[in-house]
Each structure stands twice: as structure tokens, then as C-alpha cells.
Amino acid sequence: MSARPAPPWSVTEWINTDVPLSLDALRGKAILLHAFQMLCPGCIAHGIPQAQKAMEVFKGAPLAVVGLHTVFEHHDAMTPTALRAFVHEYGLRFPIGIDAPDPSGDPIPRTMRAYGMRGTPTAVLIDARGRIRKHLFGRIDDMVLARNLEALVIEASVTARDEIAEKTAAKGAACGDDACVTRP
Numbered sequence: 001m002s003a004r005p006a007p008p009w010s011v012t013e014w015i016n017t018d019v020p021l022s023l024d025a026l027r028g029k030a031i032l033l034h035a036f037q038m039l040c041p042g043c044i045a046h047g048i049p050q051a052q053k054a055m056e057v058f059k060g061a062p063l064a065v066v067g068l069h070t071v072f073e074h075h076d077a078m079t080p081t082a083l084r085a086f087v088h089e090y091g092l093r094f095p096i097g098i099d100a101p102d103p104s105g106d107p108i109p110r111t112m113r114a115y116g117m118r119g120t121p122t123a124v125l126i127d128a129r130g131r132i133r134k135h136l137f138g139r140i141d142d143m144v145l146a147r148n149l150e151a152l153v154i155e156a157s158v159t160a161r162d163e164i165a166e167k168t169a170a171k172g173a174a175c176g177d178d179a180c181v182t183r184p
Helices: 041-057 080-090 110-115 142-170
Strands: 011-015 030-036 063-069 096-099 122-126 131-137 173-175 180-182
Touching: 011 080, 030 041, 030 110, 030 142, 041 063, 041 142, 063 142, 080 096, 096 110, 122 142, 131 142
Parallel strands: 030 063, 063 096
Antiparallel strands: 011 096, 030 122, 122 131, 173 180
8 A cells, every 4th residue: 555644533532541642743653543343353352452462562662552443333332431441341551532423424433434444453554754554454463563563663763863863963963873963
């Protein structure tokens, strides 16, 4: 998939974060957007634990793991109240946004539609510049996901280092791998 700008998230409520998240606020970090439904067997058995594990493995790295509860079926059963209980019972620690319903009554929520998701679980990998790099549907092998996340994290780290070097150079300094020195 060619890199295209990730659409903004349409979220009605956030869980596990005091501040609403946005792509702009997370710029500079790679993002694993994990779309799920709490009544999806594949999400419960594999996708959600995988997202939780990615958050733990990449702790301290420039990676944000963000959940998106995107309900396209059983709307009456998967309410925000039920989701909060689910998050508590499963001990989920990553931030989770509740996908906004379509205002026209379409059962497909707004973010799910904007990203062209086929169902759940879906993992969308977004680079540090806010571009979609991979769109993965269904069960994803742990090693495949880890390899893709590692590549995005390395890229985010290199990009951040290069941006710091550019800013420093603009201020009259030169940076190498070992040190930064001022220019006369």
C-alpha cells in the first residue's frame, strides 16, 4: 500500500487517557491503530492481547498504541458503559477511542469508513509523519507485526534525530554521531 495521509479520527469518547488523542498530537511517533469490537472473537483471542503486548514491548520507543472501538454490529450491546467494564475486566492500558456513529444511520462508524476497514480486528500502521503504511485485517502473525512496527520505530527515531540536527545546524551548530559543537 502506498503511503497516504491518515484521515483524522472521529471519536466520541476516550478511555485510558485524560487528553483526547489526535494524529497531530502524535506526530513524530509511529502509531499502531488497533480497531476492534469487544464481541469479536478474533479481537479478544488475538488482536487485543497483541496490541497490549506491542505497547509493552515498545515501551519507551516512539510508538503509540491506540485502540479504536469501532462497532458495526450489535450496536445496542456494545455501549460505552459496557466497553468501560470490558476495558477494566481485561486490564487494557492503551488509550481507546470510541468510533463515532455515522450521522445518516449507516451502521459503519465514521473512522472505520474513512479508513476503508473491512471488519475487526484491523491494524493500521501509521508512520511518524501521519501516513498510512500498512493496513492489516484479521489475525496478524506476531513476528510480522513486530517487524513492521520495528521498521516504523527505527524510521521515527532517524527522522527525529535528523530534525534535531537540522534545527541545531540552523542555529549555528554542527552535530555528528558523537557530539554537537557550535560554529564560530
